Amino acid sequence: MTQETRTRIVEAAETLFYEHGLRSVSVDAIAERAGVTKRTLYYHFYSKDALIAAYLEMRDRSTVERYRGWLGRPALSMPERIVMMFAALADHAGKPRWRGCGFTRAAVELAGQPGHPAVQMAAKHKRRFEAWLEQEFRSGGMAEPQRLARQVALLIEGAIAQMLIHGDVSYAVAAGEAAATLASGDAGHLRRASQPTGPAGEPMYTD
Known part of the structure; x- marks a missing residue:
């Protein structure tokens, strides 16, 4: 489940980063699209840069x-x-x-x-x-x-x-x-x- 959640977060980030750019997309938006909490996102990625x-x-x-x-x-x-x-x-x-x-x-x-x-x-x-x-x-x-x-x-x-x-x-x-x-x-x-x-x-x- 942990790997599945991580993959879902990265896939959500890929869609948003590619469509809108790196700076304009917030961590909140990525978490929402991935269907996870912000805390869960930071559990898998210690920073936005790591997610990028x-x-x-x-x-x-x-x-x-x-x-x-x-x-x-x-x-x-x-x-x-x-x-x-x-x-x-x-x-x-x-x-x-x-x-x-x-x-x-x-x-x-x-x-x-x-x-x-x-x-x-x-x-x-x-x-x-x-x-x-x-x-x-x-x-x-x-x-x-x-x-x-x-x-x-x-x-x-x-x-x-x-x-x-x-x-x-x-x-x-x-x-x-x-x-x-x-x-x-x-x-x-x-x-x-x-x-x-x-x-x-x-x-x-x-x-």
């Missing part, structure tokens, strides 16, 4: 898994998979309750407090997400997976920001096209690097 950290930790796992599903299985080429991932992001962003990336929003909202648990958790998540992209690109045979992962992560972040500003999901589609172009160039570099070379180091093209 728990909320972001829960989103960390679900966010990476969501993008993993969007990227799909390696039956298609990496550029095609990337286009599909950004198309799924565009579809997701078109939902009425979409508010962008909870981690970016938390970091921006608390930018003046770099030591805040939420800012640290956001940084940890972004590093983990980029590392996941790198692993996927490495498995997909990309020549420079670390570089490509950083470029694609930047395009995702930019697309999310533009969609929030303009309310236009076509920014995700455009970012996906750019990311696929980068991946195609990376794959082309891999093909060139694997070509046998002659005495002068020039590629020896074969049929």
Whole structure:
């Protein structure tokens, strides 16, 4: 029952924090939504900051898994998979309750407090997400997976920001096209690097 109550509190916090921001949501509102007393909430979380950290930790796992599903299985080429991932992001962003990336929003909202648990958790998540992209690109045979992962992560972040500003999901589609172009160039570099070379180091093209 204790774990069930804790989970209910975190889920209530996730809904309210994501919809309204970290600062504007009170502990009272979270307790009311979770159906617990304020005292019970503080029994599980010694402070609002601790609850914020728990909320972001829960989103960390679900966010990476969501993008993993969007990227799909390696039956298609990496550029095609990337286009599909950004198309799924565009579809997701078109939902009425979409508010962008909870981690970016938390970091921006608390930018003046770099030591805040939420800012640290956001940084940890972004590093983990980029590392996941790198692993996927490495498995997909990309020549420079670390570089490509950083470029694609930047395009995702930019697309999310533009969609929030303009309310236009076509920014995700455009970012996906750019990311696929980068991946195609990376794959082309891999093909060139694997070509046998002659005495002068020039590629020896074969049929």
